[in-house]
Amino acid sequence: MKRSQTSAAHVTHWVRGASLAAVLAMTGALAACSSAPPLFSSDGRPTTLVQCPSGSDNCEQQAQAMCGGAFDTMRTTTExxxxxxxxxxxxK
Known part of the structure; x- marks a missing residue:
């Protein structure tokens, strides 16, 4: 009798752990989807996200170098x- 009670408690603990893991995985997946930049502009051009220290023009320099000149800013953030x-x- 004691063995079945221990087994049931173990299964209940495992199910709770699995449910928590599933919830955490889904939350992480949804957070990644909502914060990801678009892969393409509205006219179909691929986009790139660069990061630099705030207050510097390094982001623009990186974009100019990668584009070989002109680029369009889709979005800027500072955090x-x-x-x-x-x-x-x-x-071109």
Whole structure:
């Protein structure tokens, strides 16, 4: 009798742990989806996200170097001293 009670408690503990793991995995997946930048601009050009210290023009320099010149800024963010620049290269 004692063996079946121990087994039932073990199964209940395992199910709770599995449920928690599933909830955490789903939460992480949803957070990743909501914070990811778009992969393409509205006109179909691929976008790139670069990060640099806030207050510097390093993000623009990186974008110009990668695009070989002109680019369009899709979005900029600043958080915790880091600036993010989402850009798409202009056609040549």
């Amino acid at each position: 915790n001293g880091v600036r993010g620049l989402l850009y798409a290269c202009r056609g």
